Amino acid sequence: MQDLLQWRPMTAGDLDGVVAVARVAFPDHPEGRACFVERLALAPDTCFVLAGEGRVAGYLIAYPWPLEAIPPLDTLLGALPSNRDSWYLHDLALLPEARGGGNARAGLDLLFAGIDAPIALVSVNESAAFWQAQGFAPMGSPALQAKLSSYGPHARYMVRSVPKPV
Ligand SMILES: CC(C)(COP(=O)(O)OP(=O)(O)OC[C@H]1O[C@@H](n2cnc3c(N)ncnc32)[C@H](O)[C@@H]1OP(=O)(O)O)[C@@H](O)C(=O)NCCC(=O)NCCS
Incomplete structure (x- = not known):
């Protein structure tokens, strides 16, 4: 399956597949289909799917948003x-x-190539080490930790600054 998969921009026709992947990947953090529909409508340039043979095997959703919010x-x-x-x-x-x-990593490279500003996320599923390897660093404060309450006790807020040119 791996060889046939490629990242491409997400379309409305992918949403059933995106919702199905989310159900498998985030069993403890379910989100309704309406959230995915809205994110794609608001930020189509930074929503991608990993797909092949008509099947969605992964997705990535990002959008402009204030840090620490x-x-x-x-x-x-x-x-x-x-x-x-x-x-x-x-x-x-x-x-x-x-x-x-x-x-x-390939999906993140695609995203990072199109943005030129810091990007934040909430790490769940014990994925902090993965994000750290992709350039994200944990950012913590009591106020941030309180905002994470709906994400469970192990969630971490992490930020990737814009890398300096080499
Ligand atoms: C997290 C996730 C996206 C990683 O996908 P993946 O295809 O395994 O990642 P890649 O193959 O691109 O791995 C890139 C690197 O990260 C490493 N890595 C992957 N998952 C890791 C983890 N959980 N912890 C530490 N390192 C990890 C890989 O070994 C690889 O290292 P390398 O550069 O030395 O070869 C995938 O496991 C997933 O979909 N999990 C469920 C959803 C999820 O938890 N998403 C993140 C929540 S915030």
């Missing part, structure tokens, strides 16, 4: 900030059979 789980945003000074990586998830072959 964590969107509550399973909630519609209504609108996005007009400035693009910072971003939020809402989800990166692959089906189990699509993991372990560099697919997640």
Whole structure:
């Protein structure tokens, strides 16, 4: 399966597949289909799927969002900030059979190539080491920890600054 998979922009026709991947990848953090529909409508340029043979095997959703303002789980945003000074990586998830072959890193490379500002996320599923290897660092404060309450006790807020040019 791995060889046939490629990242491409998400379309409305992918949403059933995206919801199915989310159910498998985030059993403890369920979000309704309406959230995915809204994110794609608000930020189509930074929503991607990993797909092949007509099947969605993974997805990535990001959008402009203020740093340290964590969107509550399973909630519609209504609108996005007009400035693009910072971003939020809402989800990166692959089906189990699509993991372990560099697919997640390839999706992140695609995203990072299109944005030029810090990006934050909430690490769940004990994924902090993965994010750290992708350039994210934990950011903690009592106020941030309180905002993470709907994400469970092991959730971590992490931020990736814009890498300096080499
Ligand atoms: C987290 C996830 C996206 C990683 O996908 P993946 O396909 O295994 O990642 P890649 O193959 O691109 O791995 C990139 C690197 O990260 C490492 N890695 C992968 N998962 C890791 C983890 N949980 N902890 C530490 N390192 C990890 C890989 O070994 C690889 O290292 P390398 O660069 O030395 O080769 C995938 O496991 C997943 O979808 N999990 C369920 C959803 C989830 O938890 N998403 C993140 C929640 S915030």
